[in-house]
Amino acid sequence: MEMDKRKMRILQAIIDDYILTAAPVGSRSLSKRADFNISSATIRNEMSDLEEMGYLEQPHTSAGRVPSNKAYRLYVNSIMQRAQLNETERKAIRAYFNQRANQVEGLVRQTATALSDITRYTAMVLPPQLSTVRIKHISLVQLSPERALLVLVTDTGFIRDVLIRLPEGIDNYDLERFTKRLNETLHDMRLDRMVVDEVTSMSEELGADRAFFQSVLEALEDQVQQNAQKVELAGTTNLLFHPEYSDMAKAKEFLVALEGKDTLYQMLKKASSMEFSITIGEENEAEELKDVSIVTATYRIGSQPMGTFGILGPTRMHYGRVISILEYMQLSLSEALLGLIEQDRPEE
Numbered sequence: 001m002e003m004d005k006r007k008m009r010i011l012q013a014i015i016d017d018y019i020l021t022a023a024p025v026g027s028r029s030l031s032k033r034a035d036f037n038i039s040s041a042t043i044r045n046e047m048s049d050l051e052e053m054g055y056l057e058q059p060h061t062s063a064g065r066v067p068s069n070k071a072y073r074l075y076v077n078s079i080m081q082r083a084q085l086n087e088t089e090r091k092a093i094r095a096y097f098n099q100r101a102n103q104v105e106g107l108v109r110q111t112a113t114a115l116s117d118i119t120r121y122t123a124m125v126l127p128p129q130l131s132t133v134r135i136k137h138i139s140l141v142q143l144s145p146e147r148a149l150l151v152l153v154t155d156t157g158f159i160r161d162v163l164i165r166l167p168e169g170i171d172n173y174d175l176e177r178f179t180k181r182l183n184e185t186l187h188d189m190r191l192d193r194m195v196v197d198e199v200t201s202m203s204e205e206l207g208a209d210r211a212f213f214q215s216v217l218e219a220l221e222d223q224v225q226q227n228a229q230k231v232e233l234a235g236t237t238n239l240l241f242h243p244e245y246s247d248m249a250k251a252k253e254f255l256v257a258l259e260g261k262d263t264l265y266q267m268l269k270k271a272s273s274m275e276f277s278i279t280i281g282e283e284n285e286a287e288e289l290k291d292v293s294i295v296t297a298t299y300r301i302g303s304q305p306m307g308t309f310g311i312l313g314p315t316r317m318h319y320g321r322v323i324s325i326l327e328y329m330q331l332s333l334s335e336a337l338l339g340l341i342e343q344d345r346p347e348e
Contacts, residue, residue: 001049001052001053003053003074006038006046007046007049007050008079010030010038010043010046010047010050011055011056011067011071011074011075011079012075013025013030013033013036014030014047014056014065014066014067014071015071015072015075015079017029017030018066018067018316019316019318022242022244022316023064024058024059024060024063024065024066025064025065025066026063026064026065027040027041027043027044029064030043050071051065054068054070055068055070055071055074056068056071067315067316069281069283069315072280072281072315072319073280073283075319076278076280076319080319080323081320082321082323082327083318083320083321083324084324085324085325085328089118089325090328092118093114093118093325093328093329093332094332096110096111096113096114096117097110097332097333097335097336104127104128104337105127107333107336108125108127108128108232109232109234111232111309111333112124112125112232112233112234112235112309113234113235114329115234115235115309115310115311115325115329116234116235116238116311117234117235118325119311119313119322119325120235120238120241121235121239121311121312121313121317121322122233122234122236122238122239122258122312122313123233123234123309123311124231124232124233124264124268124309124310124311124312125231125307125308125309126230126231126232126265126268126269126307126309127230127232127307128301128306128307128337129269129272129306133154133155133190133304134154134155134188134189134190135152135153135154135155135188135189136153136154136155136187136188137152137153137183137187138150138151138152138153138179138183138186138216139151139153139179140164140175140178140179140182140216141175142166142170142171142172142175145166146165146166147163147165147166148163148166149161149164150162150163150164150216150220152220155188162219162220162222164215164219165215166212167212170212178212178213178216182213182216230265231261231264231265233261233264236255236258237255239251239254239292239312239313239314242314242316244291244314244315245314250291253288254288254289254291254292256288257286257288257289263286263289267284267285267286267294268296268307268308268310269308271296271298271308271310272298272305272307273298273305274296274298275297275298276295276296276297276323276326276327277294277296277310278293278294278295278319278323279293279294280293281293281315289312291314291315292312292315293312293313293315293317293319294310294311294312295310295311295313295317295319295322295323295326296308296309296310296326297309297310297326297327297329297330298330299330299333299334299337300334301334301337301338302338306337309326309329309333310326311326
């Protein structure tokens with residue numbers, strides 16, 4: 001049995017109706033459409049064929065049909081058209097990014113809130129991943145005899161600072177010498193390849209400086225680890241307003257999945273290699289996400305991929321509109337991050 005043009009047209013109409021209404025679609029309602037010149041009996045036969053092919057499901061004996069995951073995949077790959085955002089929608093998105101955010105963390109929270117408010121789904125944002133960037137410059141600023149501020153500047157312009165403990169008796173001259181040595185050793189090194197073992201092979205050369213070098217590297221590693229597995233969520237209860245989640249057992253399973261965040265982190269990390277990704281229902285690896293669709297986009301600074309964001313919603317999702325929203329958010333977030341970096345970039 002082949003998917004001909006008439007079957008494809010009927011399937012598209014069923015998916016479009018079901019996305020809007022969440023109600024099973026019957027042959028009679030399709031036959032009444034002004035753009036359809038097909039009898040109810042013919043539509044009913046075609047729907048039976050589509051069901052046999054695995055594209056439609058019948059929830060109840062007397063009910064109409066609903067699309068299967070297989071139908072949504074065909075829809076996304078071959079039928080879907082991206083919705084054009086109107087100026088009101090664009091303004092609404094820009095308004096979130098016009099709010100002043102003094103730190104990257106604040107900007108990430110604004111992105112999650114904007115996504116959940118505009119799509120009415122659950123939003124998730126993976127913050128910029130420092131592990132893939134390179135060290136451009138390191139500074140050590142003495143704050144007291146026991147403490148110094150370690151300032152890290154990456155090739156993407158991100159600045160991270162952390163307090164470290166100083167060895168007894170250290171002075172500004174020593175700090176300048178340490179800073180010079182750190183920059184000589186670590187300049188242009190990727191943070192995910194910067195490990196404490198770097199110091200071990202240099203122990204004889206470093207001499208008394210070895211312990212301090214190691215403490216600095218550990219502080220840098222801590223910064224990378226703290227940033228690594230965070231996932232910012234917003235609108236976690238939005239899915240509960242969709243009829244698919246009126247079943248409290250299903251809703252509870254979904255909320256438990258959000259609580260752990262590790263599943264979402266792994267999924268977003270995997271999606272960061274793609275510009276956009278769409279996984280539908282059973283395509284999701286995690287058992288607790290088998291009833292949702294997930295759409296993600298990767299954001300950048302210049303050409304450097306920095307993180308991923310996306311939404312979780314019912315498989316009955318307006319995919320064309322969601323992709324358009326993510327595309328515009330992708331541009332807005334990248335521009336906002338670049339502006340934040342330029343604002344805080346130290347003068348050279």
